[in-house]
Amino acid sequence: MNLSLYDLNSLRTALRREDVLRVVRDACIRHAEHDVICAKGGELMFQNPPGDCHIRFGYFRGAPIFVVKLAMGFYENPSKGLATNNGLMLVFSSETGKLVAILNDEGWLTSWRTAAAGALAAKAGAPSQITALGIIGTGHQAEQQALWAAHSLAASSIIIWGRDFNKANRLAEKLKGNALTTRAVETVEDVFQHCNVVITCTPSTQPVVPLWAVQPGTHIVAMGSDSLGKQELDPHILARARIIMTDDHRQCAERGELAHALRAGLITETADVSLGLVLAGNRPGRISDLDITVADLTGLAAQDIAIATLAVELARPSLSHAYDHIPLAI
Structure with a gap:
């Protein structure tokens, strides 16, 4: 299947608060039940100017995709006329390793999943x-x-x-x-x-x-x-x-x-x-x-997997048809 690129506007249009709350709740439960495969996340800390970059990745057991997320926060950005947060999520096939979607969310998906949590x-x-x-x-x-x-x-x-x-x-x-x-x-x-x-x-x-x-x-x-x-x-x-x-x-x-x-x-x-x-x-x-x-709360890879999966499903519903043999449901 072809690579799909979603920008912030398309993601904002597709996602609704109640859907995000639902999948983040399910992600927290699945994490507690050890139904998530993920390794320890990485981070970079910056002092001048102050900021941080978090890297998380993982997948739900049996899911057709895995997710790699980068999220940044630079706290002096507002004084420069820039948003504090930035980032993106990469969605890969867990069957072939092929990159299937780039969610160029500018940190918004991380912001929403954090707010939901x-x-x-x-x-x-x-x-x-x-x-x-x-x-x-x-x-x-x-x-x-x-x-x-x-x-x-x-x-x-x-x-x-x-x-x-x-x-x-x-x-x-x-x-x-x-x-x-x-x-x-x-x-x-x-x-x-x-x-x-x-x-x-x-x-x-x-x-x-x-x-x-x-x-x-x-x-x-x-x-x-x-x-x-x-x-x-x-x-x-x-x-x-x-x-x-x-x-x-x-x-x-x-x-x-x-x-x-x-x-x-x-x-x-x-x-x-x-x-x-x-x-x-x-x-x-x-x-x-x-x-x-x-x-x-320190943030879970499961939450990133959940909201990325939701975003791909809702931003381009036809994408799920490519996985009819493996449902995308969380």
């Missing part, structure tokens, strides 16, 4: 009544997390904190165009005073959330610590948490919030449960509304 994790551990959704961070993923998690939680009130209050305020104003009540606050403590679901999505290398700010009943989704050296939470928060969910234990123990708590001797290697098992209904994400709970 955050929204799913937010709902998995949320208390029964949501007071407000808190967002720690002001960048592109902070915006996406606010939109996706608010949708999944049916939350209409969002409170935002960032190191630069003006950026936080600009994001709050931008989000108001989505029928949301939003405001920026001056301190992280202000977020936790008013919100019982908080998503952290910063590139911080030092804790920005102190233990004493976290109230009983709070659910935290930590997104930012996805590379060596990154950290957003005081590790004592994980020691206080009744439930810790991880998307992948090994990754989180190496580079997530879990890693910092483990190295400090505050928790044991068996302290966490798989987010995929929680999403499948096999483990609880919360026991009591007074629990402090944490979801530690």
